[in-house]
Amino acid sequence: MNPSIQQPLSTLQLLLLDLITPLRTVTQAQVDALSPQDWQALLKMVRQHRLGPMLHWQLGQVHAHLTIPPECRAEWARSHKKNTLRNLLLQRELLLVHQLFKNAAIPYMALKGAYLAYHAYPNPALRPMRDLDILVPKDQVLKAYQILLDAGMSHMEDYQGSPEVVMALYKHLPPLRSASGQVNVELHSRLFHHESEGRPQPDLSDTPGFWDRITSAPIANQVISFEPPTELLLHMIVHAVYDHQFNNGPLLLSDLAFLLSTQTIDWPLFWSLAQLGQQTRGCLLALKLTQRYWGIEHMVWPSTTADEQIELDAATDMAACLMLRDFEARGDVFLHHELLKSTSPKEKIFFLLRKIFPSKDWIAAIYPVRRDSWQIYFWYLVRLLDRLRYRVPAFWRARQQPQLQHEVKEITRLTQWLAG
Template identity: 25%
Template sequence: MKVNLSPEVTLLLMACSVELPAEKRDKITQFINQQSIDWNRLYVLAERHRLKPFLFRSLRQIVTVSEPFIAALKQDCQLTATDNLLKIHQYHTVAALLSEYGIEHMPLKGIYLAEHVYPDSSLRISGDIDLLVRPKDVFATIDLLQRHQYHLSEKQDLQWRQGEERILSDLFEVSLFKPFFNNSQFDIDLHWQIMGFNQHYALFDLAYVQLQPAFEAERKIVLLATHHGVNNIWQQIYYINDLYFTLVKADVNWSWLLQELSRCGFREVFLAGLYWCQQIWNLPLPPTVQELIASARIRSLAEAYAKNWETDKPREFSHLVLKQLTLLLTAQTSLGNQVKTCTTFFTSRVFRYSLFRLGKRLIYVPKELGFITIFIRAVQSLFRFLPGRR
């Protein structure tokens, strides 16, 4: 299978560069001159893939690109840089608060990667502040954040009122927000377990990361591949960039990492992301790993993931769940993992809590009664596949 990427997506991939050498600048200039670029679509896709900072750094050196386009990117990048600094400052404020109260935590994804992994924090557009805490500290953390102007949403508040045992049984994270200025706010996603594919397939927690200090970096890479590759099907190009900068920064024990990913059934998904790290960034790899990603199977899988880059918006809800299933099944190399993928997919659809809105009221249905609501949720999922709902 050969993936045919549009000129806009191809240009975004070419623009992924920290410093633009003359050779690459000439290559991009030649590409723009030879291709019919839809500049409006390029702008939309740069937003969708969180690549505006990279695109601006590359295209500002190309004289044939229109000044208004560059000016719009520049303004967006200035806002991004300011937003990142505010979020990093807010994270440090929250981290100091948690440490003051003896709550152990670990930052995840955006803010952590922007500050500690990327060469310039402004290159990584961040959304929520993601924190991982121990299950025993969940309620103390939520209570502490609520006493410092953070709030739960209506749905999360309803779940919160079900009690500690129910929260830890049904959920793996909660979201809190703190009003900041005008309509802006700081958002925190508080995790105590990271789900891999679904709650019956794999769960990771802070204890998992800290189990072997010598392999902490590798375990964090497992979490990154789980979130970006398994759960979110590498569907945004910045996920690949996250993986690249993380790998470049770490002294990776490749043998241990691949063995751990194989144990989880996520090795092929990771290798597909690794394939694009090399295609986009020319990531140097050990010969044994290079041989793995050079295989026709991994190349075909990587191209299947890349097909998702062309949509104007990331897949979500039922569309994402279906893609998670089909791509993870394709990635499995053993019958046992194929069976596990299918069985956990169906059990996780049945035995789960549900929230339904009746008029203005939210109704909570515990997961023990999830089989009663499966038909309602099935209809809702099918409804999302209607053309008008895409």
């Protein structure tokens, strides 16, 4: 337990999950039991996982009977207002991208938050967005990238690598900063990573008929192209469960809940796609969490045995707390988790060496240098110094934190269950 708080961290995490959902009961006694230190810990989780707008809304919808510290209510109200303005900026940039690609006859799909905020949530302010994610067919994504640059977008300082190299390694090209300087735009050539747990991963965008199933919906008198609802459901689950082990927070649950309550899902297609990608267990887990906290009906489940249901319930309990772990420590948790998977000292050493000295393609994807240039060794030195200055000290500090080590063990258990 963090010595600065009185309640166990898991108690605070589960209480916060109950506060942001419509189905769970929260009593005044639970709220009154929180110390000032507990409230500070809870506020930190809210900020890290962008839950202020949803809390502000739910306190008016289903938890109006609760007496909450005024400073907390005020902060969450401010975040709701701030997100309203932020989403207007993102909407403007989405419309600009739409017009650019329309003029160039380039097909695209706006992904995840752009659709959810305006066509699933009851109010766009409830769905924070860090950036705009846009999918473009692989054979046109580099052309689309150049169109955005020609229109005034710019490379970001932390992402100076070659788009061609990045495309071969990652699912999206280096992020671009909008001409306004207020929004980041990520062009995707894939929805999923190239690999998952060391095995090639088929991509949703390559499935037959994917681009024929584009969803079109209006935003500010323009018809915008979006990801089809069934694929969007699977995309969000894979992103949260397999890519992030739930460290991107409980907005996943409201995303799924509002999508399922507003759109028709092709369940046979959904489960066949999940089976194709060996992602059925992750889908079961995410939907079970959504049902537990949001009470969504009309979901179609595949058949499971009694033993499988017991395992699923245990995984659901585990995942609930993992959704609200320290966002700032996610890199340390991931590194320790990957290290724990190495079974011998030799494997651990080789793993760390690969992290410190990655492939030339990886260096060329991050830094402004070609993989065949002699200057690439200078950038290896830059990376090494950066690791020694920042990551190594953070890595050793993290090893001394009991909570982080607990999270590493829980993630290891979860990933083992997901692997089946």
